[in-house]
Amino acid sequence: MKEHKRDRLDDLYRHYARPLYYYLYKMSGSKETAEDLTQETFIKATVSLSFYKQEDIRAWLFKVARNAYLDEWRKRQRRNKIPFAGYLLSRDEMTSPYGMPEDEALNKESKEKVADLMSCLPEQYRSILYLREFESFSYSEIQEALDLSENQVKVTLHRARKKLAQLADEQWREKHD
Numbered sequence: 019m020k021e022h023k024r025d026r027l028d029d030l031y032r033h034y035a036r037p038l039y040y041y042l043y044k045m046s047g048s049k050e051t052a053e054d055l056t057q058e059t060f061i062k063a064t065v066s067l068s069f070y071k072q073e074d075i076r077a078w079l080f081k082v083a084r085n086a087y088l089d090e091w092r093k094r095q096r097r098n099k100i101p102f103a104g105y106l107l108s109r110d111e112m113t114s115p116y117g118m119p120e121d122e123a124l125n126k127e128s129k130e131k132v133a134d135l136m137s138c139l140p141e142q143y144r145s146i147l148y149l150r151e152f153e154s155f156s157y158s159e160i161q162e163a164l165d166l167s168e169n170q171v172k173v174t175l176h177r178a179r180k181k182l183a184q185l186a187d188e189q190w191r192e193k194h195d
Contacts, residue, residue: 031060034076037153038083044148045087045141055090059083077155077162084145084163091141135185143178150175 038059043052059082066082136144142164149155149163160171 027060027064030063030075030079034079035060038079041080041148041153042083042087044152045084045144046090047137051090055083055086058086062086074159074162077159080149080153080155080159080163081165088141131186131189132182135182135189138185139178139181142174143181146171146175147178147182 035056039052039056042055042059043049046052046055059079062082063079136147139147145164146160149160155163157168157171160166160175161168164171164174166174
């Protein structure tokens, strides 16, 4: 019985550690914090897994990770530190050997601009946008991960996208005025 649980945890870690790490890195802006919170997520998952009965383990793990991040964020708030950095979306990714260097440079610049804009959003907006746009979560997975109703997911996602577009528009106007 213990072997089965250990195998299941090993499988979960292999399958979800990297996406959880990237999510936590994007939220915290710190590789070290993301590593710590990823480990904390799996420690909490180890303790709670036997009680968890739902089918969608991915959404549950992201919920645990988000809660770990929010706990860390609150601790930092009490210490008057900024909990996240400006480059929430910059990720080293392999590029195609057939891609054009100019396109890659423009792509990177665009991601950095989006990262800067996302850093200005409230945590819930950043979380919902990241889960939907970068992790391709369904509405029901977001609903479970963020403890929201289906309607709240749709409304919050709409508001987050609208706020991001508003920030982009404001930034563009400042550059061109």
